[in-house]
Amino acid sequence: MDTALSRPLTEARLRQLDAYWRAANYLTAGQIYLLDNPLLREPLRPEHLKPRLLGHWGTSPALNLVYAHLNRIITERALDAIYIAGPGHGGPAMLANTWLEGTYTEHHPSIGRDEAGMARLFRQFSFPGGVPSHAAPEVPGSIHEGGELGYALMHAYGAAFDNPDLLVACVIGDGEAETGPLAASWLSNVFLNPARDGAVLPILNLNGYKIANPTVLDRIPRDDLLAMMRGFGYEPHLVEGDDPDTVHQLLAGTLDAAVDRIRAIQDEARSGSATGRPRWPMIVLRTPKGWTGPAELDGKPVEGTWRSHQVPLGAVRTDPAQLAALEQWLRSYRPEELFDATGAPAPELRTAAPRGDRRMSANPHANGGMLLRDLILPDFRDYAVDVDRPGGTDAEATRVLGEWVRDVIAANPDRFRLFGPDEVASNRLGAAFEVTDRAWNASIEPGDDHLAPDGRVMEVLSEHLCQGWLEGYLLTGRHGLFTSYEAFIHLVDSMFNQHAKWLKTTNAIPWRRPIASLNYLLSSHVWRQDHNGFSHQDPGFIDHVVNKKAEVVRVYLPPDANTLLSTMDHCLRSRQYVNVVVAGKQPAPAWLTMDEAVRHCERGLGIWEWASTDGGTEPDVVLACAGDVPTLETVAAADLLRRHLPHLKVRVVNVVDLMRLEPDTEHPHGLPDRQYDALFTTDKPVIFAFHGYPWLIHRLTYRRAGHAHLHVRGYKEEGTTTTPFDMVMLNDLDRFTLVIDVIDRVPGLGQNTAGLRQEMWDARQVCREHTRAHGTDHPAVADWRPGRPLEL
Structure with missing residues (x-):
């Protein structure tokens, strides 16, 4: 519903809020454009500007507006709140606010809260060796980078679960709202328990445009949009306009009403008086894209259009008219009022932000490891x-x-x-x-x-x-x-x-x-x-x-x-x-006792001596496996070799930790070459039965000395609805194929074991015919366990 509210802000509070917003907007634009002269103490010249202009202006004014208003309500009500910026590439706005609050300087002391620090803040943004254009991990208070769209609201709900005192304010861009994941995310309130969880306040920012196209939710009828939000279980509050004073008053009153409603929902649930599913507040904030930026360029509108999405003035280093327009734009924020002689935020801006951990950029929930407690794990x-x-x-x-x-x-x-x-x-x-x-x-x-x-x-x-x-x-x-x-x-x-x-x-x-x-x-x-x-x-x-x-x-x-x-x-x-x-x-099958399993997992891989026949000596062939089904087929193949070729020295190696196959120079879990060679040899055939696609094992082991002798069986995109053993046969991972691989690759076996090779091929055919006739695997295979002869 439309939120028609009185003017909740005093004139002094309104001026303070607007000054903070202007400061955040100035710092945001400065990061996109300025390499030097951060406070415009001299006329702007081309050498003051970055050679490559990168960043996204269009979404930033609304992000700054919401941040400023949340600071006001956090301060007045001592709220515990964090901020999630869903619109893509909102990084300069988040950086601006964390610098104003002081947290950025606390974590990055070289970026001081003075003129030199402001210059470094501007220079580093989307600059070689600097910081990216998203709300990246380097930004205090961020748990959502925002470079890929669609996940802001689900991250917000994840943060609210089991955080009963936390308010998660989530700004959702109207372009982001067109993604499938975000569309499903509105349903997350069905899984939120106000008696135990925190609250999420979704703020849908309708600025009307994506990179080059209008946004769907901005162009459908207002009543349809509000009805959609009600259908998802929210009570929508509409804040819209392009007059800053009017929007400030509307947004302030709406936030007050939303927080009051959230507290009422939680109080009812926690006192046991709640009945039915609550209808949570959400805000639809409709403001111009690129608000307060250049109104037009070359006779074409910029503010309020898709042209303000990234860099509204793109030729400022070469076009004197654009350079003048940029200077006029930046000076419209009146930076001389916002920053003192040293370049630090003016006193009224410093008092506008919450203190200590109440700052959204310093909230411990946004640096979750600070609050992490070990799990109590049963043995x-x-x-x-x-x-x-x-x-x-x-x-x-x-x-x-x-x-x-x-x-x-x-x-x-x-x-x-x-x-x-x-x-x-x-x-x-x-x-x-x-x-x-x-x-x-x-x-x-x-x-x-x-x-x-x-x-x-x-x-x-x-x-x-x-x-x-x-x-x-x-x-x-x-x-x-x-x-x-x-x-x-x-x-x-x-x-x-x-x-x-x-x-x-x-x-x-x-x-x-x-x-x-x-x-x-x-x-x-x-x-x-x-x-x-x-x-x-x-x-x-x-x-x-x-x-x-x-x-x-x-x-x-x-x-x-x-x-x-x-x-x-x-x-x-x-x-x-x-x-x-x-x-x-x-x-x-369960192969290992618990003590054996623990030792095996600690090693990450190892020889299964009970399945091997090498007697601890140099093997003729290594049968390696990774995955439960490949392990079964490998053990069964080793058993067949034991029975049919008792003189053959077979080593069975099982791999639990796949990264052990890489060299220790490539992965912290990797085996040193000497240990790998001791297990797999450098010159003997290795038949590797793998759970996944065979080439992954080759990728992990291509630097090993014995790689030329490695033959991998795994999934090769053959499958259907069928029996378990038919599935491994379709992909040539079955025990009979593994035995054939040994015959074909161990020197001297081929001519002497032609009969066994044919027997293995016939066994595959018998098993396949059984599945086609009976719809089940042959009992001799399905019921086989080590020590039991396989009789087809």
Whole structure:
């Protein structure tokens, strides 16, 4: 609804707010244009300007306006608030405000709050060796870089979960609002519990244009837009105009009303008097794009159009008319009133900002490692699968893990959540529902399963929302686990990219405290899609992750339930990583006792002597494996070789930590060459059965001395809805093919074992014919375990 309010600001407060806004706008424009003469103490000349003009002006005035008004209400009401700037490339506005507040100088002492510091602030922006044009990690108070659009609102909600006193103000650009992830993000209020969580105040800034086109939400009828917001469960408040004094008064009154309503919603929920789903306030702020900038250029309008999106005046170094227009623009903010003789912010600006940690740029929630507390983790050894002999027991690895995750949730009711796109039960983590429910604050019907406002399982059918919520949750100092089908985790490829880059950057920023790692558990994986098929088969997320800097990524392929428990305990204790764990959910052999599993995971890889026949001597061939299904096929192949070629010395090496394959010069977990050569040899055939695409193993090992002898089997884009063993046969990862690979690659075996090679080929045919006739795998394969002859 339209918010028709009286004038809540006194004349003095209005003048102070407007001065702060003008100062932020001046500093923003100065970063885009000025290389020198930061306070315009002399006429502007071309040499004062940057040779390359980079940055985005169009969205910045509105970002500065909101920041100034939030400072006012934080100061008056002692609010605990952080600011998320969704519009792309809003970095200069965020830098301007943090410099005005003093936090930027506190973290970057060379950028002082004086004329010299202002000059450095201007010079460094989008300049070689300087800072980027986004609200990057170098900007105090930022948890959202904003270079890629669509994730601001989900980050805001992630920050609000389990932060009962926090207000997250989230400015959403109308271009950003056209993205699918942002469109889904409006639904996040269904998962917010006002009795336990903080609040999100969405502020949709309609400035009308993207880079070159109008924005959809600005051009649809106002009533339709407001109805859409009401349909999402919000009460919209409209603030619009181009007269600064009028907009200041409207926005101030609207913020007061919104904060009052938020507090009322929370008070009702926390006193137990609330009934039904609350209708949260949100603000639609319609202001001109590039507001207060140049009105026109060469007879064409600039302010209020797409032409103000980036650099409104692009030829100021060569065009005297544009240079004059830039000087007129900058002087319109009256910098002589805003900064004292030293170049520091005038006293009325310094008092306009909150103090200490109340400043949004100094709020500890925006530097989440400051608030991070270790998880209370039950001893994973207590959940061990009993293994009397390798492969003698079957277990569903993720179901076993689910019992441990259940108790992690119970032990950490304020700092751990489980995220998944409607697949928590499907991925066998349903034990979590013994201690909690799915978060849900909409209507609940009879027969619904485990829905409650205070649930700690976050399920929504959007990988984007799960990822964004978790990122916001981690960046504000908490812990979580994201479980997904392996094939569809690709939906968040670029979101993972951004988070990995954030971690890499913050590793070099001393004042950014380490946060909990982002942990993925990928199940329903490529090798077991019995009822889905080719569309659900893609192990390539691992390849994508490995492209990132070695200091921030880890990939684990535990072969059984006990190694999965040990791996996940390690991941939840880690900091500043992205950990990817791939594990099956179907019944599969348990190979190692818990003590063996712990040692194996600590090494990251190792020889399985019980499956080998080299007797600790130099092998004739190495059978390596990574992943639960490849491990089963490798162990079965080794057993076939033991029975048919007892003289052959076979070494079985299992890899849990994929990064151990890289040299130690490339990855912190990498094996030194000497250790790698001792395991894999330098001149013997290595047959590697891998969970994913074969070429990834070649990428990781191409510098190794024995790489020329390495042959990798893995997924090669062959699949359908079929049985587990038929799936490995389709991709030539089955035990019979592995035996044939040994025959073909070990010198001297080919001519002497032609009969065995033919027997292996025939065995594949028998198994395939059985699946086509009966729809199940041949019992001799399905029921095989080590020590049991395979009789077809």
